[in-house]
Amino acid sequence: MIPLLVVLGLIVAVIAWLVGIYNGLVGLRNQVKEAWAQVDVQLKRRFDLIPNLMETVKGYMSHERETLEAVTQARAAVSGAGGLPERMAAEGGLTQALGRLFAVAESYPDLKASTNFLALQEELASTENKISFARQFFNEAVMRLNNKVQMFPSNIVAGMFNFEQETFFEVTDETERSAPKVDFS
Amino acid sequence: MWEQIAANKRKSAFLVTVMALLLGALGYFGGEYFMGKGGGIPGLALALVVWLIMTLVAWFQGDNVMLSVAGAKRVEKKDLPILHNIVEEMTLATGLPKMPAIYVIDDPAPNAFATGRRPENASVAVTSGLLKSLNRDELQGVIAHEMAHVRNRDIQLMLFAGVLAGAISLLAQVGLRGMWFGGGRSRSRRDSGQDGSGIFAIVAVVLMILAPILAQLIYFAVSRKREYLADASAASFTRYPEGLASALEKISRAPEKLASATSATAPMYIINPLKRANHMAANATGTHPPIDERIRILRAMGRGSFADYDRSYMKIKGVNKGVIPGSALKEETGGPAPAREHVSASQREIARQVDDLFYRKDGYRRIECSCGTVLKIPPDFGSDTARCPRCGTTHQLA
Numbered sequence: 001m002i003p004l005l006v007v008l009g010l011i012v013a014v015i016a017w018l019v020g021i022y023n024g025l026v027g028l029r030n031q032v033k034e035a036w037a038q039v040d041v042q043l044k045r046r047f048d049l050i051p052n053l054m055e056t057v058k059g060y061m062s063h064e065r066e067t068l069e070a071v072t073q074a075r076a077a078v079s080g081a082g083g084l085p086e087r088m089a090a091e092g093g094l095t096q097a098l099g100r101l102f103a104v105a106e107s108y109p110d111l112k113a114s115t116n117f118l119a120l121q122e123e124l125a126s127t128e129n130k131i132s133f134a135r136q137f138f139n140e141a142v143m144r145l146n147n148k149v150q151m152f153p154s155n156i157v158a159g160m161f162n163f164e165q166e167t168f169f170e171v172t173d174e175t176e177r178s179a180p181k182v183d184f185s
Numbered sequence: 186m187w188e189q190i191a192a193n194k195r196k197s198a199f200l201v202t203v204m205a206l207l208l209g210a211l212g213y214f215g216g217e218y219f220m221g222k223g224g225g226i227p228g229l230a231l232a233l234v235v236w237l238i239m240t241l242v243a244w245f246q247g248d249n250v251m252l253s254v255a256g257a258k259r260v261e262k263k264d265l266p267i268l269h270n271i272v273e274e275m276t277l278a279t280g281l282p283k284m285p286a287i288y289v290i291d292d293p294a295p296n297a298f299a300t301g302r303r304p305e306n307a308s309v310a311v312t313s314g315l316l317k318s319l320n321r322d323e324l325q326g327v328i329a330h331e332m333a334h335v336r337n338r339d340i341q342l343m344l345f346a347g348v349l350a351g352a353i354s355l356l357a358q359v360g361l362r363g364m365w366f367g368g369g370r371s372r373s374r375r376d377s378g379q380d381g382s383g384i385f386a387i388v389a390v391v392l393m394i395l396a397p398i399l400a401q402l403i404y405f406a407v408s409r410k411r412e413y414l415a416d417a418s419a420a421s422f423t424r425y426p427e428g429l430a431s432a433l434e435k436i437s438r439a440p441e442k443l444a445s446a447t448s449a450t451a452p453m454y455i456i457n458p459l460k461r462a463n464h465m466a467a468n469a470t471g472t473h474p475p476i477d478e479r480i481r482i483l484r485a486m487g488r489g490s491f492a493d494y495d496r497s498y499m500k501i502k503g504v505n506k507g508v509i510p511g512s513a514l515k516e517e518t519g520g521p522a523p524a525r526e527h528v529s530a531s532q533r534e535i536a537r538q539v540d541d542l543f544y545r546k547d548g549y550r551r552i553e554c555s556c557g558t559v560l561k562i563p564p565d566f567g568s569d570t571a572r573c574p575r576c577g578t579t580h581q582l583a
Contacts, residue, residue, distance in 0.1 A: 031280075038277055113557060118534060119266065126270035133278035136424070141280075 021157045028145040032166050035138035039169065042130040043078075043091055049127065050075050050098075053120050057101070060111040067104050071097040088169070098124065135169050142166040197342050200407050204349040207396045208232055211353060215360045218389035236352040243348050244302065251300050251453070257288035257310045264542045265289070267321065267535050268328075272309060275328050278422040279336045285309050289316070291543060294441035298453040299331040300340060307335040314441060316539045319432050320532040326419055326429030327436075330455055333418030339411045343452045350404040354397040361393050408452040408472040413508045416479055417494035424489035430480045437476045478502070552580050 054068060061068060074090070074097040081087035102121065111117050146165045149158040157163075209229055216228015262269040268287060276284040281304050288310035295315035301307030309331045311324075319327065334340055420426040436456050443458040451457055452472040473479075478501060486497035495507035541561075545551065548564035556576035571580045 035280065042277075115553075115557065115559070122267055122270065122534070126267075126274060129270075129274045130277050133274050133422075136278060136422075137280045 018157055021154050022161065025145075025148055025154065025158055025161070025163050028141070028148055029163065032138070032141045032145050035134065035141040036169075038134040039131060039138055042127055042134050046094070046098075046124065046127045046131065047075065047078060049120070049124055053101075053124060056114070056117050056120055057105065057111060060108050060114075060117075061105070064101075064104055067097075067101050071101050073097075095128065098128075139168050142168055196410075197346075197407055200403050201342070201346055201349065204346065204353070204400050204403055207392075207400055208236060208349060208353050208356070211356055211360070211392050211396050214385055214389040214392055215356065217385040219360070219363060232352070232356055235356060236349065239348045239352050239355075240345070243344055251298075252288055252308060252310060255288075255290050255298075255310060256292075257290045257308075258546065260287050260289050260542065264545075265316070265535075265538050267538060268311070268316065268324070271321070271325050271328050272332075274325065275332045275422060278329070279332050281307070281332065281336060283307075285332065285335060287311075289313060289539070289542065292441075292443055294443040294458070295319070295436045295439050296443050296458050297327050297331055297455045299334045300453060301335060302341055302344070304335050304338075307332075307340070309335075312443070313539050313543065314439065315436070317536045318435055318439065319535075321535070322425060322428035323432035323435065324535070325423055326425070326432045327455055329419035329422045330415045330429055333415040333422065334411070334453070337411065337414060337418060339415065340453065343408060343411065346404050346407050347452070350397075350400040353400040357393040357397045360389070364390065364393070405472055409474050410508065411452075412473050412479070413482075413498065416483060417491055417498075417509055420483060420486065420489040420494055421491055426483040426486050426489055426494075430483035433476055433480050433483070437480075550582070552582075554578055554580065 050071065054072065057068070071094070074094040077090040078087065078094055081090040102125075105111055105117075105121075145163075148154045149163050149165050209232065212229040212232025213225040214228070216224040216226065216231065218224075220227060260268070265287070268289075272287055273284055283305050285299070285301065285307040286309075288308055290310055290312045292312040293314040295312055295318050297309065297311040297315055299307060299309045309328060311327070315327065316324070416429065419429050423429070433456065443454075454473075456476055457471060457473040482494065482497045482501045485501060486493040491509045495509040498508050499505060541551065544561050550562040550564075550566075552560040552562060552571065554560060554573040554576065555578065556573060558573055558575040560571055560573060560580065562571055562582060566582070569582050571582055572578070573580065
């Protein structure tokens with residue numbers, strides 16, 4: 001009787017342990033999805049802000065036709081993009097086109113005095129930041145999931161239930177801002 | 186970072202347990218002393234009841250009291266768009282389930298704090314002096330530090346530890362006063378003779394004197410550790426340690442003192458609002474690590490990862506043991522810093538928004554002239570019309 005109970009107890013403990021690992025994996029996978037949704041929300045927000053921006057700068061920057069058209073085209077490329085890799089490339093193009101537009105805007109004092117433009121500039125710059133931060137969190141979520149999928153013992157459960165590794169969201173051609181390094185030694 | 190919360194919980198749980206044992210011992214021996222033999226258990230119960238009441242009061246009133254004591258006003262996106270955007274950015278970086286509510290305190294001393302028992306109902310409060318003296322990157326560093334407190338569950342912990350330290354100090358004071366006036370049943374001790382209660386008396390006296398000091402020291406130690414961790418987390422959220430470092434530098438140089446801070450609320454602020462100077466004594470008796478040490482660690486860390494912070498911490502402090510739990514170091518993606526868009530003149534813009542906010546709160550009317558000038562009309566303005574000083578257009582106020 002007692003050995004039977006011990007064996008039964010062990011089985012229950014092992015099952016509970018496996019359920020815990022499984023639930024942890026599901027939680028991580030959901031977190032990755034949720035993190036991606038946040039990135040997507042911000043990308044959409046940027047997309048929606050651009051017509052407004054174009055309307056505002058048009059009058060001031062009539063000599064910068066090329067710069068403005070580049071933004072319009074980059075935006076069109078985003079809506080026309082098919083798969084995820086293609087879309088990400090298009091979003092990267094849009095980031096660059098917008099960056100150029102704001103760089104050029106620096107030389108238009110009238111434009112920079114416009115409260116409407118300043119507000120839009122802050123909105124767009126902040127949206128760029130939000131995209132970066134959401135992406136950063138997404139990559140961390142992917143890292144946590146991938147660690148669990150690869151590492152023992154959770155990799156056994158992951159293998160049984162087909163949990164797959166996710167890919168990081170890398171952005172090429174990014175202007176990385178490095179912190180100044182100060183050495184006190 | 187996920188793991189880090191768990192590791193923090195374990196270490197802090199140990200220290201809080203020590204404090205709880207101190208409280209229990211104080212109650213037990215105090216009981217034995219005042220109520221005679223067998224009074225230990227009722228004494229223990231009394232200590233627990235005091236603690237429970239204080240905890241409940243703090244738990245259900247914590248946020249509101251702190252925000253109202255500080256005179257904080259809730260602001261929305263339309264009031265301070267830049268601040269709102271920064272908090273939203275940090276919500277994404279920290280992965281908090283909900284964006285904290287934003288409050289502004291009209292005080293020239295630059296400082297900031299976070300409250301909220303759970304991440305779902307957290308608030309961050311900043312002073313108008315902070316908003317006016319920092320640029321966007323620096324403000325982002327400060328907000329990241331505050332939201333790290335929310336994210337790392339520091340507010341909960343410091344509330345809990347603070348109440349424990351408070352209960353210990355209260356009981357010890359009452360006990361010492363009782364002893365001084367020869368209160369309680371201490372006479373019965375003499376009657377009953379040598380039953381060992383003399384030892385209880387000695388232990389009780391020692392506890393009453395030492396327990397509050399010890400509890401305070403533990404409380405400070407926990408608080409300081411959380412500050413380092415919040416700095417490290419802020420650097421890892423923003424991937425830009427210089428923002429926070431430069432903000433701390435500016436805040437520490439400001440001569441103003443925060444009017445509304447008390448010792449109970451001090452650990453929640455980004456820098457200790459009560460202590461200005463960097464005394465050596467601040468090392469053991471402060472809620473915050475010395476500020477120039479925090480700045481030096483942030484500046485020497487290079488990139489924004491936990492591992493960088495840990496290395497820098499050990500180098501600056503000259504110690505072999507880091508401050509970041511090992512499990513947190515394994516969980517990092519590292520990766521490039523996010524590209525940041527520089528918003529030109531944002532410091533002036535933030536200051537303007539803060540001014541507008543308080544003009545509005547004071548009942549000023551805001552009229553945007555077609556020439557781009559903004560007119561601010563005081564509530565007791567005598568005339569029905571106002572003339573734009575730049576282009577001469579007359580605006581109807583009625």
